[in-house]
Amino acid sequence: MTHERILDLLDDFVGGDLPPRDERDVRRHLMGCEGCRAEEQSLRALLDQAAALSDEVAPGRDLWQAIAPRLQPRDSLPREAEDPAIEVRVIGPRPARPLPWWMLAAASIALVVTTSLMTLQLSGRGADPAPAPAPIAAQQAQPPAAASGGTPTALAAFRPAEQDFEKAIAELEPVLRTQRGRMAPQTAATIQANLRIIDQAIEESRAALAADPNSAELTRMLSDAYHSKLNVLRRAVSL
């Protein structure tokens, strides 16, 4: 095996996760190779140090004072019909569908955008807030006709709203391009970075929705992502 291959396997090797054959090969190589052995020892030293970290760290203040007032009386809490997923996870089969990472990412988009734009405004470059975004057709009670003539899918119902979003975005993007030149480099970079995250969320929620076209949750995620994009664009061009 090459040194590179050995180094690739070291993570699993120190964790005892290699199949016996690979394990033996790595062990042999290490006996004869000082460089890889040094890597192995460095890795083990790190793991020893991690394992030696204290199990407990006391918070800087007594948090109970803040927790106690937030505890609602037991009988006012909704009775949980089933165990939280955590307990299911500890003892039993996995939940059918773990939350995909991009859902979490998309949920954080609005905040990224908000904090970034707040910073821009604090730094004196801000203008008036953008006008309220257009209402979202996906939330209307009556979806338009479905693709197949059967029950309309959430995706089909969202399509007109998506076209509105796309139109608005297509109008704003050229404006932003012409303005970028006179923005502070940091501001332009922040906006670009935010748009990149949002575009990724749009792309991935759209792909997920294509696979599961009836998911109201996915439709909402997609709608939120478009919403975020439009907001970033509107506020960016008003800077």
Add this chain to the structure above:
Amino acid sequence: MDLTVRRAQQGDTAAFEQLYRDNVGRIYALCLRLSGDAGRAEELTQDVFVRAWEKLAGFQGRSAFSTWLHRLAVNVVLGDRRSESVRVHRVFATDQPEKYETPSARASDPGTAMDLERAIATLPPGARTVFVLHDVEGYKHEEIAEMQGSAVGTSKAQLHRARRLLREALGR
């Protein structure tokens, strides 16, 4: 089931306070390492115990209470991406994002040896999460991947990256 847990399930806040006192150190340590920020960790710890109170009725004692609580804490922290959003924003807000991405850039300065806790806090969020869950807390890649809704390969790659960055930061 433990009597204190049962009393807390029935609405006894004094019993729940006892559970808090017995477990807060471990939960705060977890939140601190996962978030890399003491203030955020205090907020998260509060959220964990409030959530535990709300969910306690559904706890059936098939695992130890401390195990149940620990898992709930991981879910709360991973589910709450505010800390990460702020970090993402910090990366964007700096002119030198590479300073954030590679702790080694700072650690290689002479005389700035960082201890492991501080080095963990400077890791990129994804790498930090996997390192803390795998190498500090002892979760397996399969479990981490499931909790994050990612692939096992992603978890392994993040761990590899975290270990490399940490060894650089610690000067080895």
